[in-house]
Amino acid sequence: MSSSRLNSVDGLVSALLAGNRRALARTISHIENNSDFARPLLAALYPRAGSAHILGITGAPGTGKSTLVNGLARAYRQRGLTVGIIAVDPTSPFSGGALLGDRVRMRDLAGDPGVFIRSMATRGSLGGLAQATADVVMTLDAAGFDRIVIETVGVGQSEVEIASTAHTTVVVEAPGLGDEVQAIKAGILEIADIFAVNKADRDGADRTVMALKMMLNLGAPEKHHVMHHGRLLPVEMPEHASDHVAWMPPIVKTIATQQQGIVELLDAVEAHRLYLAQSGDRQLREQLRAITSLRIILRDALLEQLLEDAGSKRINQVVQDVVTRQRDPYTAARQLIDHFCS
Amino acid sequence: MPDRKIRVLVAKPGLDGHDRGAKVVARALRDAGYEVIYTGIRQTPDMIAEAALQEDVDVVGLSILSGAHMALVPKVLESLQAAGMEDVIVLLGGIIPDEDIAKLNEMGVKGIFGPGTATQEIVGFIEAEMA
Ligand SMILES: Nc1nc2c(ncn2[C@@H]2O[C@H](COP(=O)(O)OP(=O)(O)OP(=O)(O)O)[C@@H](O)[C@H]2O)c(=O)[nH]1
Ligand SMILES: [Mg+2]
Numbered sequence: 001m002s003s004s005r006l007n008s009v010d011g012l013v014s015a016l017l018a019g020n021r022r023a024l025a026r027t028i029s030h031i032e033n034n035s036d037f038a039r040p041l042l043a044a045l046y047p048r049a050g051s052a053h054i055l056g057i058t059g060a061p062g063t064g065k066s067t068l069v070n071g072l073a074r075a076y077r078q079r080g081l082t083v084g085i086i087a088v089d090p091t092s093p094f095s096g097g098a099l100l101g102d103r104v105r106m107r108d109l110a111g112d113p114g115v116f117i118r119s120m121a122t123r124g125s126l127g128g129l130a131q132a133t134a135d136v137v138m139t140l141d142a143a144g145f146d147r148i149v150i151e152t153v154g155v156g157q158s159e160v161e162i163a164s165t166a167h168t169t170v171v172v173e174a175p176g177l178g179d180e181v182q183a184i185k186a187g188i189l190e191i192a193d194i195f196a197v198n199k200a201d202r203d204g205a206d207r208t209v210m211a212l213k214m215m216l217n218l219g220a221p222e223k224h225h226v227m228h229h230g231r232l233l234p235v236e237m238p239e240h241a242s243d244h245v246a247w248m249p250p251i252v253k254t255i256a257t258q259q260q261g262i263v264e265l266l267d268a269v270e271a272h273r274l275y276l277a278q279s280g281d282r283q284l285r286e287q288l289r290a291i292t293s294l295r296i297i298l299r300d301a302l303l304e305q306l307l308e309d310a311g312s313k314r315i316n317q318v319v320q321d322v323v324t325r326q327r328d329p330y331t332a333a334r335q336l337i338d339h340f341c342s
Numbered sequence: 343m344p345d346r347k348i349r350v351l352v353a354k355p356g357l358d359g360h361d362r363g364a365k366v367v368a369r370a371l372r373d374a375g376y377e378v379i380y381t382g383i384r385q386t387p388d389m390i391a392e393a394a395l396q397e398d399v400d401v402v403g404l405s406i407l408s409g410a411h412m413a414l415v416p417k418v419l420e421s422l423q424a425a426g427m428e429d430v431i432v433l434l435g436g437i438i439p440d441e442d443i444a445k446l447n448e449m450g451v452k453g454i455f456g457p458g459t460a461t462q463e464i465v466g467f468i469e470a471e472m473a
Contacts, residue, residue, distance in 0.1 A: 025398040097372035104382035110389045
């Protein structure tokens with residue numbers, strides 16, 4: 001194929017939809033780079049997406065996430081399903097560069113046309129990391145992958161946000177990282193749909209399982225996943241079928257390096273997928289996803305326009321007024337908004 | 343606001359299992375502001391080409407310390423070509439005898455760096471190639 005076809009939005013989109021992997025890789029770059037092609041590409045692909053099931057795999061550094069993703073992808077392939085993988089690692093705040101090393105643990109997937117792996121740095125993503133990841137997920141979805149797996153290091157808010165773009169979030173724990181369950185420390189316990197206690201070949205795995213069970217029993221049966229983003233848009237939430245039993249996150253022991261427990265983990269993911277569909281939760285999550293997306297995009301776009309409208313001189317003046325306490329920041333913001341809207 | 347980053351694949355083809363040097367270079371390139379995809383040891387030419395394609399990299403850096411560069415490099419270049427990645431900038435690090443350098447350049451290797459090359463030199467080379 002002549003690569004010049006890949007130099008236009010239409011060429012990229014038709015090649016991507018026809019299964020051209022170079023086109024897919026290029027499209028992801030355009031989106032990551034926020035190039036001139038990014039918006040038209042997203043617009044063209046969006047209607048084609050929506051059928052993939054999206055998994056988030058998160059947990060403390062070194063718990064075995066990549067090795068698990070490798071195993072899960074292999075197991076999915078054995079069931080005839082295709083898998084797109086996004087492995088996210090942090091951008092260094094000092095250099096702006098990143099070292100993306102997750103592929104090292106995914107070498108079993110090499111040469112399989114039913115798998116596509118993309119490493120992604122967090123960058124300074126304008127619309128938030130969650131949105132940037134969601135856009136890449138959407139691209140893989142449009143390209144036809146049945147399952148899309150996002151790996152992120154679970155250390156904070158942005159990871160929680162990424163996980164919130166997934167349908168099923170697997171939190172990975174491993175024994176030997178101290179007494180505590182790491183997810184509690186990181187504040188990501190609440191987002192887990194499934195727990196994987198990996199490195200079950202090591203001492204202390206059972207203790208980790210016990211600790212998790214205790215935490216879950218304390219927290220149950222409250223529904224945990226609904227992230228409230230306020231009242232941006234008047235959205236009709238689907239009624240939660242009251243007779244539906246709330247999902248209790250299962251705990252699966254795995255030894256990723258030996259392919260043990262992988263099928264059980266996959267079965268848990270698929271059970272959750274079914275649960276989401278039958279309980280109406282999938283629709284709810286889709287709605288929340290749409291709300292979150294719109295909020296982020298609107299916020300950034302409006303802010304950008306407002307700043308442009310006000311001009312840097314005016315903004316500097318306002319900043320100065322706030323610094324010198326001639327105006328409080330709320331009043332100052334209100335005045336800027338009023339001026340913008342008038 | 344466009345936010346373009348130079349992406350580099352660092353790979354070790356062949357059978358030698360030492361990747362300390364490759365990792366040092368990978369870190370240095372990260373510190374230069376690049377997004378570095380590190381794939382580990384014992385990469386086949388096809389694995390390298392596949393990763394380069396999926397990751398849509400601008401540069402492929404090969405680290406070959408075993409002395410097998412004259413056998414490995416043509417195979418990697420062939421795989422890259424087959425994947426449609428012939429435009430990618432290929433760099434080579436390792437102990438490369440002078441008589442091989444011209445031949446490798448002719449095959450399409452853009453830059454060759456011996457052990458102990460200052461990373462600023464590699465970065466400067468990439469910047470010049472990308473300009
Ligand atoms: N003993 C044991 N080691 C494992 C297991 N799973 C993974 N490992 C090892 O743990 C180390 C880290 O594995 P990765 O898969 O890279 O972990 P990760 O969570 O993706 O790491 P980061 O992406 O760096 O956060 C590697 O050396 C793996 O071989 C396991 O079940 N048992
Ligand atoms: Mg990893």
